[in-house]
Amino acid sequence: MSNMDKGIQYMQEGKLEEAAQYFTEAIEKNPNDPIHYINFGNLLLHMKETERAERFYKKAIELDKDVATAYYGLGNLYFEEDNFSDARKYYQKAMQLGLEEADVYFMLGMSCLYDEKEKIALPYLQRAQELKPDDSDVVFQYGLALAQTEQLDTAKEIFEKVLTINEAHSDAHYNLGVICLYNSNLDGAINHFDKAVQIQPDHILATNAKTQVEKIINEES
Template sequence: MDKIRQGINKMQEQKLEEAATFFTEAIEENPKDSLGYINFGNLLLHTHDYERAIRFYQKASELDPNAATAYYGLGNVYYEQSDFNKAQENFQHAIQLGLQEADAYFMLGLTFQQQDHHKLALPYFQRATELNPNDDSILFQYGLSLAQSEQIETAVKVFSDVLTINSNHSDAHYNLGVAYLFQEKPEKAFHHFEKALTIHPEHLLAANGKKKLEEMLQKKNKE
């Protein structure tokens, strides 16, 4: 087993010092190989040592300008630092270099979402769902961007798909409730606010939505 694979195994076992040793040895043995630097960057990202992680990813990209995962790593570092514009640039570059993985498209979508560019986020979330249709986190963010882009009918379908995968997704229940309110279906909205609160009793948004809906229905019944 090579040093990089051993280092990755140690990372997965949360034996980070041993992982660092293997990655260091891999770099010393093959200083022109970008993989050692990329994996050490991943380790540094995992330990929130962002400044050093950037240096390792940049070194990897200097050694191999086509190393898509180096740019993906940089995108993750900048995202963690809330520098969403730089994160966006690096995720886009990683995809352009051929990184056709759901996580790359998902993270790119999140960078647009964080910058309130919800419509720009949509095609990337959609592509991520195509590459990984059973990930409820990806589907949920896709649904959220649809709702924020006022594509309510499609958002309802996507939130429903989330609940097919994970019936205990309280945020999907809450947002489905909001979507049904927009569609003027108060009974369905009420049901999903209640479901969200059953799953997560401290869900403040669902509690607020349920309260306002109860007040609205009471007022309507009095009229």
């Protein structure tokens, strides 16, 4: 097992000091390999040392301007800093250089979503959920973007798909409740809000919505 492989293994195990040691040794042995700088950048980002991480990603790009994962790393770094404009720029660059994984589509979509660019987010999140159809969180975020762009029928189908993947997804139930409410289906709304609260007792939005709908039902009866 190479120093790089050992470093990645230690990072996955949460042994960060050991990972840093192996990544340092890998750089010392092969100082012109951009992958070692990217791995160290990923470790530093995980440790919230963003300024150092940025330097390592940029060093990797100096060594190879076409290394897609360095741009993806910078995208993640700027995303963590809520700099969604720069995050999008680097995610797009990573994609242009051939990074076609679900994660880059997902993160690009999320950076658009958090920057209130829901319509722009849609195709990226759609592609992410096509590549990761069994990831309930990826599929859910696509449904949320659909709901925020008022495509409620399609959003309903996607939230229902989320529940086939993870029946204990409280936010999917909550959003299905909101769609029921929008369609004047009070009983359906109560049912979904109630399930959301059963799954997550501290789900404030579902709790408040359930209380309001129950109040409306009592007033009408």
